[in-house]
Amino acid sequence: MQTISNEARAVQDAVEQFFAERILPNHHLWLEQSGIHEEPEIESQLRHEARELGLWNLALPRLADDEPGTRLTNYEFTGVAEILGRLPWASRVFNSHAPDTPNMELLQLFGTPMQKTTFLKPLLEGDCGSCFSMTEPEVASSDPNNLQTRIERDGDDYVINGRKWFSSNGSLEKTRFSILVGVSDPEAPKSQRQSLIIVPLDTPGVHVERDVPVFGSVHKTNVHTQFQFTNVRVPADNLIGEEGAGFAIGQARLGPARLHHCMRAIGECEVLISLMIQRAQSRETFGNRVDTYSSTKEAIARSRIELDQARLMVKHVARLLDTVGNKDARKEISMIKVSTFLAYQNIADRAIQLFGAAGITSDSPAAAALVRARGLRIADGPDEVHLQTIYRLESQEQDLTNLHYYLGPEILG
Numbered sequence: 365m366q367t368i369s370n371e372a373r374a375v376q377d378a379v380e381q382f383f384a385e386r387i388l389p390n391h392h393l394w395l396e397q398s399g400i401h402e403e404p405e406i407e408s409q410l411r412h413e414a415r416e417l418g419l420w421n422l423a424l425p426r427l428a429d430d431e432p433g434t435r436l437t438n439y440e441f442t443g444v445a446e447i448l449g450r451l452p453w454a455s456r457v458f459n460s461h462a463p464d465t466p467n468m469e470l471l472q473l474f475g476t477p478m479q480k481t482t483f484l485k486p487l488l489e490g491d492c493g494s495c496f497s498m499t500e501p502e503v504a505s506s507d508p509n510n511l512q513t514r515i516e517r518d519g520d521d522y523v524i525n526g527r528k529w530f531s532s533n534g535s536l537e538k539t540r541f542s543i544l545v546g547v548s549d550p551e552a553p554k555s556q557r558q559s560l561i562i563v564p565l566d567t568p569g570v571h572v573e574r575d576v577p578v579f580g581s582v583h584k585t586n587v588h589t590q591f592q593f594t595n596v597r598v599p600a601d602n603l604i605g606e607e608g609a610g611f612a613i614g615q616a617r618l619g620p621a622r623l624h625h626c627m628r629a630i631g632e633c634e635v636l637i638s639l640m641i642q643r644a645q646s647r648e649t650f651g652n653r654v655d656t657y658s659s660t661k662e663a664i665a666r667s668r669i670e671l672d673q674a675r676l677m678v679k680h681v682a683r684l685l686d687t688v689g690n691k692d693a694r695k696e697i698s699m700i701k702v703s704t705f706l707a708y709q710n711i712a713d714r715a716i717q718l719f720g721a722a723g724i725t726s727d728s729p730a731a732a733a734l735v736r737a738r739g740l741r742i743a744d745g746p747d748e749v750h751l752q753t754i755y756r757l758e759s760q761e762q763d764l765t766n767l768h769y770y771l772g773p774e775i776l777g
């Protein structure tokens with residue numbers, strides 16, 4: 365197993381200590397305040413403390429010299445991300461959360477100097493938030509060719525018309541802009557029809573229709589927003605990259621985004637396994653401790669197997685991102701996207717079962733974990749689409765010559 369640098373080890377140790385001393389003991393306070401505020405006071409305070417300690421922008425390997433952050437590689441971030449994953453709000457304390465981190469990475473890679481000054485810098489500083497608007501309620505958006513929102517050039521501006529939903533964090537007060545995907549040329553070849561453009565959310569014509577309830581409720585700190593964009597006029601300078609390059613740029617954003625979600629899920633699953641063991645050891649039914657039942661042991665053992673498999677694969681993919689890059693790791697990214705969240709879902713489901721009725725309440729983290737895991741099997745592309753990608757790339761890579769030596773006459777014909 366690859367080792368990490370001394371600097372990265374020091375960051376990981378510092379995050380571990382900060383989590384143990386400042387974040388975890390304040391979790392109940394955060395829960396209380398999160399019912400009232402979008403950014404609970406305790407979270408703001410801890411963000412300030414983390415920034416002072418230099419524990420900031422932990423998930424961005426390519427920071428410029430004058431940009432704040434730790435410059436961990438993707439591989440080095442895996443261990444840190446696991447710590448952040450133990451609580452769903454911990455990433456935000458270190459300015460290392462979605463969708464801001466992938467948006468920052470996108471602006472680092474493709475933003476113009478103006479876009480970096482106006483939009484990237486405040487995100488890096490943690491002074492504002494952002495969202496990403498691709499999915500549309502009217503069309504099956506796992507196929508980007510279906511998108512209908514129009515981005516049309518008009519003089520020095522682009523004019524945007526369309527509807528989006530599931531723009532995570534879209535309606536939060538802190539969220540100042542969206543990176544929007546839309547059709548700039550419906551006649552162009554499929555892969556060149558779309559563009560990405562930055563839309564400041566205070567532009568006339570941007571209307572929040574609602575925050576979509578997820579599994580029956582809206583969480584103040586983590587909303588999924590539905591927008592109507594009507595004749596929204598933004599300067600042509602807000603276009604990211606070339607006109608028609610939206611598809612390629614969007615793909616570049618999604619690689620690290622998927623990887624980070626996987627890393628955090630692993631951290632959360634570790635907590636669930638510990639809680640399962642503790643619960644099973646502390647309760648009795650029919651005269652036996654629950655952990656003496658083979659079904660309990662198997663549930664926990666299977667969870668451990670699935671989690672360690674997921675971790676090894678995620679670390680492998682992180683290393684690929686650091687070496688060959690996002691594009692050449694497409695198959696492996698799809699593989700962890702499918703396998704990690706399935707393991708996450710299974711483990712959350714087993715935790716619910718072991719906790720009994722308490723498992724579906726908010727007195728244990730299992731129910732919320734299951735909701736997140738279920739959503740992640742759809743977010744950033746549903747399982748089926750990733751499985752198709754894996755098959756397509758796998759079948760292209762295969763060498764099918766000489767297979768006849770393995771086969772008998774009935775098959776060879």
Ligand SMILES: Cc1cc2nc3c(=O)[nH]c(=O)nc-3n(C[C@H](O)[C@H](O)[C@H](O)COP(=O)(O)OP(=O)(O)OC[C@H]3O[C@@H](n4cnc5c(N)ncnc54)[C@H](O)[C@@H]3O)c2cc1C
Nearest residue numbers: 496497498499504505506530531532739743744745746748
């Ligand atoms: C928690 C969460 C957060 C999200 N955050 C964002 C965000 O910030 N910004 C944003 O733009 N979007 C976001 N999304 C939306 C997400 O990216 C889309 O939901 C996803 O891409 C699927 O699109 P869709 O919902 O339109 O499903 P559809 O495209 O309608 O697909 C529905 C189902 O059809 C089946 N299907 C589709 N294609 C295939 C295929 N090729 N083979 C077999 N079956 C298939 C699958 O079962 C799939 O689940 C988020 C979603 C969730 C759940």
